[in-house]
Amino acid sequence: MAEEEVSANLYEEEVRTNQKNxxxxxxxxxxxxxxxxxxxxxxxxxxxxxxxxxxxxxxxxxxxxxxxEVDVVVAPDTIVCALGADANAGDKIITVSDVSYLKLGYLFRVGSEAEHYPYIIAIDELTNQVTLGYATWPGRSAYSGLSQGYSASTPTYCAMTIPMITDFFxxxxxxxxxxxxxxxxxxxxxxxxxxxxxxxxxxxxxxxxxxxxxxxx
Missing domain, CATH: 2.60.120 (Jelly Rolls)
Structure with missing residues (x-):
């Protein structure tokens, strides 16, 4: 059975009341x-x-x-799309089936990739491609890409996590x-x-x- 795609977005807006949703x-x-x-x-x-x-x-x-250490996140590992094309080990630009639920700065997981998940640093709505990367600092290396290859036909699902507090001591x-x-x-x-x-x-x-x-x- 295919996994159900679920979406959740965290929006920052002015305080409003008595509006739908x-x-x-x-x-x-x-x-x-x-x-x-x-x-x-x-x-x-x-x-x-x-x-x-x-x-x-x-x-x-x-x-x-x-x-x-403490982290606070919203909608952890929420499946929002699948791979739209095969991905290879080391890839940092990923083609997915849908980018409508994704935002810059969200954490993104492809398939069985382990933590630490990279950030989404660019979204191309015309090609449904996302670019992944880390925030870097002394002692933290740049993102090296996917740890292994993934097939789009399997299918391979992708998940997002919305960070609030990360890597806080x-x-x-x-x-x-x-x-x-x-x-x-x-x-x-x-x-x-x-x-x-x-x-x-x-x-x-x-x-x-x-x-x-x-x-x-």
Whole structure:
């Protein structure tokens, strides 16, 4: 059975209420807490069954959590298209069946490619081609292309992930505040996963992560 294609986009827009597929404008705050054992990576998935407008999010770790890592993404590994032509190992420009759900800056996975997924850095709507690459910094090499070849006839499915926090190292006890610097909201479609991944890099201590979300529903 072919995998069903599902799409989700995160849009930043001015606060609006009482519009179709938008929140009703009611304010709410919700908090979650989960524990992560020593030398362990764990995830917390949050799914609302209705549209919400994200206002601010706050990520708080234990005081001794310095050096731990946290990522926050939306719609992780959501299948949005398939390969439109065969791809070879080392390819950075990929032909896909549809680019209508893709945006610059989204993370993109072809087939069974492992993390770290590259960003979409260019989209050609005429040829249905996407160009993939990494953000680079000292110690982080440029994207070297696909790790192996993939066949379009298999078919080979492609997935996107919308990044919010990536490669962030914790300073123990401090709050990571998302959204405070912008005046807009981000619409999160109903039944879309918001995933927090926390990696406890300490050898002996269990750490707690607290995630607080302000939103309109």
């Amino acid at each position: 938008r929140s009703q404008g009611h304010y709410a705050v919700h908090g979650w807490e989960f524990s992560i054992g020593p030398d362990t990576t764990d995830t917390l998935d949050i799914v609302f069954p209705f549209v919400i407008d994200l206002l601010e999010a706050h990520v708080v770790s234990d005081p001794d959590g310095t050096g731990d 914790i300073v123990g006890g401090e709050s990571i505040d998302l959204g405070r610097s912008i005046l807009n909201t981000s619409d999160l479609p109903a039944d879309t996963t918001l995933r927090i991944r926390y990696k406890n890099n300490h050898a002996s201590n269990t750490h707690k992560l607290r995630f607080v979300l302000e939103y309109l529903y």
